Amino acid sequence: MKFLRKARSIFHDDWCSKCYEQMDIYKKELYMLPMMVGHYVSHSNPEYYKKNLIKVYTKKEIPIGTYACGIYVYKCPYCNHKATKLSIFLPVRDVEKSEDAFLFENGEMDDFI
């Protein structure tokens, strides 16, 4: 059972990597990533996002053809492990076209959100 849960946690960003329990969403924020469709460059360095993300409150604030970034902070109710997920997507009408996702588990984004 433990093994199965560990295997599954690879596919679930909201599963604690330490005790393999489901984590709670602690915070959810929306940002605009000033990059245009057709010119997307993948960045895995958290510093890039801290420098470039612009806080928005609704997807309507994001101009057409510009990327959005959802930040999810997860917290494990059992061991307090925290993980921050960056989900980069292109809002196309009502659909979110997923482009990239990064999971930071060592507090890399803690001084930003």
Ligand SMILES: [Zn+2]
């Ligand atoms: Zn945990």
